[in-house]
Amino acid sequence: MVKDDAETTALKKELDDLIKKCQEDQKKQQDVTMEDACSAAADAPKIKLAMKKSLKGHINKVNSVHYAGDSRHCVTGSLDGKLIIWDSWTANKVQVIPLRSAWVMTVAFAPSGNFVACGGMDNMCTVYDVNNRDSSGCAKMTRELLGYEGFLSSCRFLEDNKLITGSGDMKICIWDLEANKKTTEFNGHAGDVVSISLSPDGNSYLTGSVDRTCKLWDFREEKARQTFFGHEADVNSVCFHPSGQSFVTASEDKTARLWDLRSDQQLATFTPPNSNPGFTSCGLSLSGRFIFCGCDDNAIHVWDTLKIQHNTVLNGHENRVTSLSVAPNGMALASCSWDQSVRIWV
Template structure:
């Protein structure tokens, strides 16, 4: 073993020891579990959601779905090289947008409903103006954001003028869409940044990564406020709690978890009672009482976050559920799958 190898091994061990010490210090602060604290609460009622609309139109795996701020329209991206904007109330397609690259991994709807964005293996983020059409009648491309050294894994609009992205080059970037310029560009994780969730007040955001950690960031800073360790594999999805004080995660390690900013640690681990699937996506109900997790076993699992009890399963998809989005109104969930379909649960 060379000198450099020995040095690396030593440093890795030091880092491991530091992380373990942090975990021990956190444990000391933990005087009770969420289950114990909430044991006196009545059990939550069974969540009874059914597929209100089955949205058919894609002809390949659907990888991502996101609701508009109006809680009515949603956008989906598929490997068939199309973005489709749907009216979830009627089940109709509002627009079909052909993409230059079929390898779409992430989609985002601006809260205003004026723009949609997508990206993936093409290593860029493309922004479309929903209200303006080009000569072919498709939504007009207003920006192609280049300069990524890895695939685009996640994107979220702060408003019509600003978008934040996470990518396979481990970076977080923020873009001024009017100028078409990056305003922020920094290394955020030690692996692909897979998921981004914005705080309800828009001041902070959470990221999840292949490096098994989640981080809390301030919009104005390039240094993480908090780092959360605990998952044993890729963190596929993060979702801010409506209270702004916590967030949920879904991971490849076959668990979903709830984390608290104030106590700087994990509050609960969610596992299904009978199966053992990996989780691809997560969302929280408007009150934060329920967590919904899309999984490899073709279904969406539901837990009561306070009592840490499995509440049920939404079954209907015929292949792995890749992404889900809870409407801002809390009245519906949209989910998409490798079965080429999008379902709206009400």
């Protein structure tokens, strides 16, 4: 046992040394920093997002929120054992869907608005048809995707009949919902896969993990095209830049970061000026100029990604902000929290 511990420590040190060397080699190739390259750019105006709607209906912690493709409807999942589909323009509930398990951790809305999916500590992904009601009047459950050896931590629709998931068993799976079968399954990380972001062109995706790394994947391959090191704790959230050439991450190590795919390295680190919270979620404005980060300090922090300047703080939640989603048209931001509320910022 002592020998095994010593070997593990030696291997960890060897890996850390190798990562450090790679980062040093990357720095040597930098001809300019992000701050210097953007020094001539005008400062962005202060963001003036205001909370326009407070969506109330959940009676326990809300863990996840995701917009539909129409930028109007969103779905939320809570530990009260309910999915709620909202009209974010009117703050009305469109549907309330009771779940078999209350331990929901992730939700997803199909871009078409026809389906929602969720999963969590029940170790499965459940899909509902929004336009088809069962005998109780709720959205009809169409699929229960089984076979996970750990909790379901992330899911996203590729199209109405295709879904990708990440889970606590370290696996990435792609499902054909029409055939009700798994078409792809492989170990993606050395820890729980907790976040997935799809590229704007639909050809690739990003994953974040508790193994402190984020990876870029091609849908046609089961081997990561790029692996990004640098975070010192769980990578809780990843989000593609609208350009498809970069992405942002939010981590338990109390930093958010901007990465570039072409140079294969980190461009910037974001930390709040007057607090030191852990980051739970992240999103980008439609232009990519602003990054939004949900935090443990009950707030959403906003930075200018070009100037790497803290821009503003969105206050309103009364507990940890667990998830956020930027509307596809860029006109609104939805956030949810352990304070049991969902808020729409415009």
